[in-house]
Amino acid sequence: MNQNLFKPRDPNFESRVRESFVAQSAMATLGFELARVEAGQVEIQFSHRDDLTQQHGFMHGGIIATAADNACGFSALTLMSSDKAVLSVEFKINFMAPARGDRFRAVARVVKSGATLTICNGEVLAINEEKETPVALVQATLISLDSKRAGIQN
Amino acid sequence: MNQNLFKPRDPNFESRVRESFVAQSAMATLGFELARVEAGQVEIQFSHRDDLTQQHGFMHGGIIATAADNACGFSALTLMSSDKAVLSVEFKINFMAPARGDRFRAVARVVKSGATLTICNGEVLAINEEKETPVALVQATLISLDSKRAGIQN
Amino acid sequence: MNQNLFKPRDPNFESRVRESFVAQSAMATLGFELARVEAGQVEIQFSHRDDLTQQHGFMHGGIIATAADNACGFSALTLMSSDKAVLSVEFKINFMAPARGDRFRAVARVVKSGATLTICNGEVLAINEEKETPVALVQATLISLDSKRAGIQN
Amino acid sequence: MNQNLFKPRDPNFESRVRESFVAQSAMATLGFELARVEAGQVEIQFSHRDDLTQQHGFMHGGIIATAADNACGFSALTLMSSDKAVLSVEFKINFMAPARGDRFRAVARVVKSGATLTICNGEVLAINEEKETPVALVQATLISLDSKRAGIQN
Numbered sequence: 001m002n003q004n005l006f007k008p009r010d011p012n013f014e015s016r017v018r019e020s021f022v023a024q025s026a027m028a029t030l031g032f033e034l035a036r037v038e039a040g041q042v043e044i045q046f047s048h049r050d051d052l053t054q055q056h057g058f059m060h061g062g063i064i065a066t067a068a069d070n071a072c073g074f075s076a077l078t079l080m081s082s083d084k085a086v087l088s089v090e091f092k093i094n095f096m097a098p099a100r101g102d103r104f105r106a107v108a109r110v111v112k113s114g115a116t117l118t119i120c121n122g123e124v125l126a127i128n129e130e131k132e133t134p135v136a137l138v139q140a141t142l143i144s145l146d147s148k149r150a151g152i153q154n
Numbered sequence: 155m156n157q158n159l160f161k162p163r164d165p166n167f168e169s170r171v172r173e174s175f176v177a178q179s180a181m182a183t184l185g186f187e188l189a190r191v192e193a194g195q196v197e198i199q200f201s202h203r204d205d206l207t208q209q210h211g212f213m214h215g216g217i218i219a220t221a222a223d224n225a226c227g228f229s230a231l232t233l234m235s236s237d238k239a240v241l242s243v244e245f246k247i248n249f250m251a252p253a254r255g256d257r258f259r260a261v262a263r264v265v266k267s268g269a270t271l272t273i274c275n276g277e278v279l280a281i282n283e284e285k286e287t288p289v290a291l292v293q294a295t296l297i298s299l300d301s302k303r304a305g306i307q308n
Numbered sequence: 309m310n311q312n313l314f315k316p317r318d319p320n321f322e323s324r325v326r327e328s329f330v331a332q333s334a335m336a337t338l339g340f341e342l343a344r345v346e347a348g349q350v351e352i353q354f355s356h357r358d359d360l361t362q363q364h365g366f367m368h369g370g371i372i373a374t375a376a377d378n379a380c381g382f383s384a385l386t387l388m389s390s391d392k393a394v395l396s397v398e399f400k401i402n403f404m405a406p407a408r409g410d411r412f413r414a415v416a417r418v419v420k421s422g423a424t425l426t427i428c429n430g431e432v433l434a435i436n437e438e439k440e441t442p443v444a445l446v447q448a449t450l451i452s453l454d455s456k457r458a459g460i461q462n
Numbered sequence: 463m464n465q466n467l468f469k470p471r472d473p474n475f476e477s478r479v480r481e482s483f484v485a486q487s488a489m490a491t492l493g494f495e496l497a498r499v500e501a502g503q504v505e506i507q508f509s510h511r512d513d514l515t516q517q518h519g520f521m522h523g524g525i526i527a528t529a530a531d532n533a534c535g536f537s538a539l540t541l542m543s544s545d546k547a548v549l550s551v552e553f554k555i556n557f558m559a560p561a562r563g564d565r566f567r568a569v570a571r572v573v574k575s576g577a578t579l580t581i582c583n584g585e586v587l588a589i590n591e592e593k594e595t596p597v598a599l600v601q602a603t604l605i606s607l608d609s610k611r612a613g614i615q616n
Contacts (some may be wrong), residue, residue, distance in 0.1 A: 020209050023208075023209035024207065024208045024209050024214060025204060025205050025206065025207045026205070026206045026207060026208065026214035026216065026217060028205075029205045029206060050179060051179050051180070051182075051183045052179065052180045052183060053178065053179045053180055054177075054178045054180065055174050055177035055178050055239075060178060060180035060220065061220075061223055061242050062180065062216065062217075062219060062220020062221070062223050062224060063180060063216075063220065065216060065219045065220065065223065065245075066214065066215075066216020066217065066219065066220065067216070069215055069216050069219065070216060085209075087249070088215050088249050089248065089249065089397070089425060089449060090246065090247060090248040090249065090398070090449055091219075091246070091247060092244065092245070092246035092247075092400055092554040092601060093244060093245060093246075094243065094244040094574075094581045094601065094603060095241070095242050095243065095244065096573070096574040096576075096581055097574075111558070111596070111599055112556075112558040112559075112596065112599075114558075116424070116451070117397060117451070119556045119558055119599055121583070121599065121601070134573070134574065137573055137574075137581055137583065137601060139554060139556065139583070139599060139601045141397060141398055141449065141556060143424070143425070243551070243579060243603060244552070244603055246400040246447060246554055248420075248427045248447065248449060250419070250420040250422075250427055251420075265404070265442070265445055266402075266404040266405075266442065266445075268404075270578070270605070271551060271605070273402045273404055273445055275429070275445065275447070288419070288420065291419055291420075291427055291429065291447060293400060293402065293429070293445060293447045295402060295551060295552055295603065297578070297579070328517050331517035332515065332516045332517050332522060333512060333513050333514065333515045334513070334514045334515055334516065334522035334524065334525060336513075337513045337514060358487060359487050359488070359490075359491040360487065360488045360491055361486065361487045361488055362485075362486045362488065363482050363485035363486050363547075368486060368488035368528065369528075369531055369550050370488065370524065370525075370527060370528020370529070370531050370532060371488060371524075371528065373524060373527045373528065373531065373553075374522065374523075374524020374525065374527065374528065375524070377523055377524050377527065378524060393517075395557070396523050396557050397556065397557065398554065398555060398556040398557065399527075399554070399555060400552065400553070400554035400555075401552060401553060401554075402551065402552040403549070403550050403551065403552065
């Protein structure tokens with residue numbers, strides 16, 4: 001799985017990915033930040049918020065899943081040409097520990113970049129002082145669409 | 155798959171499920187409402203919000219997944235005894251159409267209720283005037299834990 | 309999920325699906341039979357075999373998964389036009405009970421038939437005398453390819 | 463994900479895992495071999511067989527999934543104590559390329575080893591002369607049961 005060897009089709013992939021991230025209003029609402037954008041890899045960071053928790057006071061699994069899904073989606077987008085948009089076909093996420101942390105990192109990478117479909121995996125880590133704990137593991141399928149069609153249909 | 159035949163272990167399951175739902179601060183923050191609670195079935199409803207969208211102006215897939223995950227979790231909880239808590243082990247979600255709607259329904263049901271694990275599936279539907287469109291399909295695994303341990307470990 | 313309303317693009321879908329099934333040598337090797345082929349629905353049947361078991365003497369989960377995956381794939385194929393081939397993009401399967409039975413049925417149906425991607429779900433049931441027990445639940449994504457390209461790439 | 467740091471609870475895990483593998487009649491029938499057994503990691507190898515193919519002459523996805531599922535299951539078992547058995551709760555597999563090869567390797571590793579549940583991921587690689595091609599990516603949930611109960615229920 002030499003995910004570091006991916007060559008981006010669009011040399012300006014980082015600015016394109018960052019624009020797409022900002023265009024998602026949900027990201028600002030949830031306090032997500034796009035920390036790192038590389039060819040085939042993306043990291044999203046966010047902080048614990050009391051208004052996004054489940055019944056035990058930890059971050060809600062759906063919020064963790066949103067970060068994981070988005071990290072996969074934007075990882076896939078880094079390798080697409082500039083006339084393409086990315087949509088999530090599906091993802092599967094395992095929750096490995098309660099999402100108890102001051103801050104969180106969702107890290108994803110492309111495992112296979114195909115003409116139509118991209119396969120990614122990644123993890124979400126909770127940060128407590130010095131220590132990082134994996135809280136979720138994700139595997140996702142993304143599809144590349146013409147930018148003009150992306151809002152119409154999948 | 156006679157999911158209608160499930161007998162709840164706790165006759166007061168509805169009030170217990172509704173209390174647990176309210177205890178999740180994320181639900182109020184996202185505008186989710188627990189519309190229907192039956193033995194082995196739960197429905198969550200929510201409205202489109204411009205601050206929870208992706209780059210094409212539709213509801214973000216992560217928000218759709220949060221609703222689907224939670225509908226599965228609370229469906230599982232309806233069949234557990236009163237000293238148990240539910241945690242998501244994992245879920246898998248397919249996105250079938252853009253989440254374009256005025257309002258949404260996430261409907262889930264228990265397929266298998268085991269001593270430790272519960273398997274659920276469900277769908278999220280977008281409502282536009284009279285018409286409903288399926289936008290996501292979910293399959294999930296939940297675990298039953300002693301209420302006292304639920305915040306500690308999975 | 310009105311899976312019964314699907315209109316096949318190819319009126320001769322059944323013979324096409326049956327030819328494709330026979331062309332899979334693994335089906336004969338594993339003793340799988342294509343019991344039922346309808347527009348958007350397929351059923352595969354097979355018998356317990358002592359040489360396909362896991363360590364407790366029940367049918368191996370991988371064999372159950374093979375039946376579930378194939379039932380999804382051929383369900384998707386029933387709705388494709390005659391110049392298309394189907395490939396599995398991915399599937400997710402939950403095992404709900406030991407695969408203890410004299411005979412088994414894998415039943416799958418199309419939930420969403422898109423231009424490129426098809427989403428299916430289904431279950432595998434163990435048959436013991438009169439009684440049927442669900443042993444697995446599956447959700448799958450299939451892709452439609454030009455027949456000529458299907459052996460080359462996905 | 464320091465999967466190399468796992469400490470086995472049973473120092474004799476390798477012989478126990480190898481015995482369990484041999485006890486699965488399906489492994490011999492499919493020609494699977496347990497090539498490598500380490501604490502938290504397992505590799506299964508097998509050869510192309512014309513009687514286990516799909517319609518284009520490549521190894522059937524179900525056979526690939528069987529190898530992936532089993533590699534995950536036995537990886538989980540390496541870290542369990544000697545009175546425990548392992549069962550697959552569920553797995554999700556992405557197919558990344560046609561399973562075209564002379565020989566195949568299914569490699570899996572434990573990502574999280576919990577008291578009850580174990581999370582694994584892995585891949586299946588096709589070997590052609592010198593070259594290896596990833597053909598599938600898997601993520602799985604396993605459950606640890608008392609050996610005496612494992613054949614009864616999950």
